[in-house]
Amino acid sequence: MMSTKIGLIGGSGIYDLSFIKKNRTEHIETPFGLPSSEIDVAEYNGKEIYFIARHGKKHEFPAHVVNYRANIYAFKKLGVDRIISVQTVGSLKEEYKPGYMIIPDQFIDFTKKRDYSYFNGGRSLHVSLADPFCPQMREASVSSLHSLGIPYIDKGTYIAIEGPRFSTRAESRYFMNFGDVIGMTLVPEVILAREMEICYLSISMITDYDAWKVNAVTAEEIVTVMKNNINKAYILLEHLIPSIPDEYSCKCHEALKHAEV
Template sequence: MQTRTGIIGGSGLYDIQGIEVIDSLNIDTPYGKPSDELLLARINGHEVVFLPRHGRDHATPPHKINYRANIYAMKLAGVNRIISISAVGSLRQEIEPGHFVLVDQFVDRTHSREGTFFDGPVVAHVSMADPVCACLKSSLLKACNSASITTHENGNYLVMQGPQFSTRAESELYRSWGMNVIGMTNMPEAKLAREAEICYATVAMSTDYDCWHEEEEDVSVQSILDVMRGNGVKAQAMLQNYFNTLSADELCSCGCPTALEHGIFADLKVQSDDAIRPIHALVKRFL
């Protein structure tokens, strides 16, 4: 089975040298429309599906993103791995603006976001002990190193509700918890990817020091945008390296594609069509 990689991030990621655009996918899901049309493309012979998380015009704030529709659309598009590229604030001196962090853990401080596909009557509990696909993360580390990007191999990502930035007290609290970076978008995205049995890894791009670093200016939109432009160029180089070295039939040896095998607490064969319809793409292999 050929891999199809999904990339969730900013629309500027499309500008990769050698990209061949194939089609725009206007996908409806049981949860509504995703953030935007999905762009199907080919890079070095590999099929890629791009989705701008906030929409092409960045018109959707983090707490209003339809995360379920985004991940379900990726599933319907045949994606079996997702590279999540996210702007974050740094909570550590050594993670400077412009550095990348390959996150391995999340702490979810969001609220009022729809965070599961299994709202009943079909119930499922998947493991999130290791929320990032180790195989995909390893490949991304090699791609970052090949692009000479200063990259931190591990990190804890505090996912805040937003859209406001932290208070100074909150920033210091998260540092005391051992958090490395802070952002607003990767939860429930990572949880939903696990429920969809899609490998998932996050490349966190540091844009600022949050507000804990009193020797630096407090966070401003303009300062973040300036760093983000440089980070976007680095992300394009990383992705180009990733697809230049990816085997056409390379699959992860992780447990992500089988996350639901022991997690569904229901006999699917006795469920009604109404119960199955919203999760059909996720459970059809069990039917």
């Protein structure tokens, strides 16, 4: 049986596969342009891993200009069937503290001007996003977090905003009514993965409280939290990647089956 090919998307602070030995590099072109970075390919405990630095290797692409369509399409071209996406988020709940990891199971999209689809004419396809994340991968990640003793929240709603600015306090208080964490990178990544029938998991790392909290944290505190989060993310990935099942119990790979109208 073929082992699963895992696409790894690194967010802020994660620009390479530092814990794994790289085998080769792929330069992929897509009909949507170039992905954010060249793609590092590695093998790790029987899994083939393809790594893209979402913001570029030198952080040259902020969240609102990342070429999400090229990134996901490049993965599809390489045969990636499962994506692990690492992102940083702000907390909308007092009890969800900076330093925690959250594995969202829902999102609400407040972004404004991104390229959300591969299907903009020709075929009329409407994929279901009722359950946007791969249940099988969510389960594997929660069990890894549990056995590693990393503080985590096993589900929640991710509020996606356009950026690059952060929210006003009024916006932040409004979002608190619907969501648990807030960030700029999940959408349209998760949607495009579904359209390409690739499993998608978000590992969201909480760096700070969003603007609702007055006098939240200093920049220095954020930097410390971020450094710790990055270390934890590497520890988690080392544990999680080998535990991702090669056989599917999910329906992510059939997303287009009933999508044509």
